[in-house]
Every structure is written in C-alpha cells, then in structure tokens.
Amino acid sequence: MALKEELKYRGEQALDQVDQRGGLVDFHKWFLFRNVPAGLSWLHTLGFCLLVVFVSQAITGSILAMHYQPGADTAYESIQRITMEHGWGWLVRGMHKWGASMMIVLMFLHMAASFMMGAYKYPRELTWISGVLILVMMLAMGLTGYLLVWDQRAFWASVVAINLNGTAPFLGPYISEFLRGGATYSADIIPRFYALHMLLIPGALGGLIALHMYLVTRLGVTPAPWKTEDPANDPEAWS
C-alpha cells in the first residue's frame, strides 16, 4: 500500500484498540459530533469561550505556582521575580491576571444570553443551577487569588471583601471569620487563601464544569428563540 494509506490504516487500528478498551472514541464522537439547532448566533459560543479561558487559567496558574512562594515575607518578592526575571514570566502572569477579568465578563455575558434565550427551562434546570454554582465558585476564585499578590491594594481589597461577606444575614459573621482564619488579620491568611485558590475551589469547579458540560451535551443546545417556527414541527430546525 502507499505510505499515506498505510499510516491511515495503522492510525485507525490504534484508535480501534483504544475504543475497544475504553470506549473513548465513541465518547468523543458523542461529545463533539453533535447536532445543533439552526439559526445559532455568536452568543452561543460564549460557553466554549469560558471553557477555553478556564483551561488557560488552570495552566497558567499551575506554571505560576511553580515560582510563587506563599508567605508574608516572600509572596510579593516571588511575584516580582516572576514578572522581571523568569523567562516569559511577565506574559504568563499577564495571561493569568487578564484571564481572570475575562472570566468574569464572559460569565455575565453567558449568563445573560442563556437567560434571555430561556435556556434554563425544562429540561435544562440543572444546567442553570450548576451554572450558578460555577458563578459563585469563580467569584470566590477571583477573591482568593487577588490577595496572593500581597501588596497594599490586594490586602485592603481583601479586607473589604471579607467584611462584605460578613454582612450576610445570620451566617455572615461565621463566613468572614472562616475566610480570615480567626478574629484578626494575620499572615496566616495567605496560605489559607492559597489553599482555597489552588485546591479546594478548583476541585469543586472541576466537578461542576464536568456536570455542566455533560448536561449541555446530553440535552442539546437550546433552539434560538428568534426562530418563529416550532422546532418540533420544523424538519430543518436541526442541522
């Protein structure tokens, strides 16, 4: 056989073996090769944008974590070193910082678009609820990550944010005390926020995002509300 056909054959054989053992090829077909309704717009890409930014944050955050040193005396200097000395550190740090703002902007746009199109209605209620939980977790990521710079702005913004949490009725004082790690501010707050930012909240987010995406894949994309015909009766509604 010609080389190209030989390689194609070998590649298919390899994929076949993987699929027989793990069903991974079938899973990817189920996940990626989906039908979507006709008449979608750019607003429908916001969810995937969020996923891309989340992956970028996770990867840039992991690399930053190799050089960041949590601790009252070392945090600020380690970030200075990342920005000034390490190769491309300024770029990765910048990606992480701006990515955080992008997450918040995209989340609100995605939430607004989903709400306006009625994508929260039956059977997609769980998708909406998991999305709201993701929103709360992402805001918590922003809060915990902001302190880690340990400059004046970071510290005082965190003081205000912790006090904000404390104003919630009944449990508020306990939430703010939990975040602060006690009755008064001390340097212990850095490793506390670092553990939340690196381990606890990303763990919760991983599960929630997986659930969210499974539900979206299983239930399908909501038909656009500006299609006047009932999708159930329109044979061309699904392309």
Next chain:
Amino acid sequence: MRDDEGAIVSDTAHEPAKNGDTPRGGKDMTRGQFLTAGTLAVGGVMGALIAVPVAGMALAPVFGGSDFEAVFIGKLDEFQDGVFTKVVLHPHSDKPDAYVRKKVAFVRLNKGGKGDSLALKGQEEYSVISNVCMHLGCPVQASNAGFVCPCHGGAYNKDGKRQAGPPVRPLDRYIWEKRGEELWATAIYSLDKNGHRHEHRDPGQHTAGPEKLFYPLQP
C-alpha cells in the same frame, strides 16, 4: 407445592425473598439488604473518620475566640484636650507578621469627663476610637467635622457617630486604662448609636434597628 403430576410448581426456597415476620415477632431482611446496609454503614464511618477531623481543623479558627491582648497606646502627656491624636497600635509585636496586625486609633482627652456623647460610664476621660470604617472596613481620615471615609463617602462626627453615607453604626472604640503614665487598650467593642456597648463585630453589621436581628450570633 406440586401439581397433579407431581412436578414442582412453586417452591418456597426459590420464591423471591421478602421481608416477613420472624417467629418471634420481628421483621427479617434478606442477605443482600443486610450487606448493603452494612457497606453503607462502614462507608459512613470511613467517611466520618476523614471528614470530621478535616472539617474540625478548617472550622476551628472560626470558634477560636478573640486573641486580643492589651496594647500600648501612648504616654498620657501626648494627648490633648478636645483634639484627636492619631496613634498606631502594635499588638502582638513579637510575632513576625506584626506589621499585618497593626491598628490605628484616634485618641482624644476629654477634660472634665465631658465632651463625648458616646462614652461608656467610667470611660469618659479619653476617647480611643478605631479608624475602621463601619461600612466595609476602609481606614477613615480625620476631617473638620469628625471623620470621613474615602472609599464610599461615609461621614462621622467628632464622637465617631455616623452622620452620612453607608456606614451602619458608630466607629468601634477601645476600652482604655491608665497604667502609670501610659495609656493602654484592653478591649475593643462595637457600639450602637446611643453609645451602648455590644460584642465586637465586623464592619457592615448593624447594632441597632431592625437589621440588628440579622446578626444574632457572633463567632
């Protein structure tokens, strides 16, 4: 039981098991139900063995109580009648993160024990007012009429009572005592607009009015 030809048509040994009455009046269960319940119970114990210590460690700081220790304010002759002096307090100065724990207070001598509308009984001679704004915790600055907060425009009068803006109660105060020629702070407390003492709480939590009911408990 057997049919007319003697073939077995129903057989209690092969009927699906169901809970029934035992001879002594109890209810029995199948092996499968027992093992399921047992597995769940053991799993629950294993989960608790891990979760309880972890949750305890995560939540212990919340219930640890206050670590306020008496802190030196200044020498008595530094403070003037009717005028505030800004003082930096250094609690826990032996700890390496002492710079994070610094606090600022405004101290005023009230000659004759008059001039402070919010003072507690026995605390009229000096006013030691915290600089933490009672809206969200920004540091307040002294102004002509009292104190103002640069963050969201909260304004207080010279006794720390809220005059305008989003703060929800007067500025917190320190309980002071004289030790020889020095002034020391021995406790911090929150007050309502009449000067009554309340348990110290974070900014933004009301001490008076109907919103007070939202904050019945402090950690």
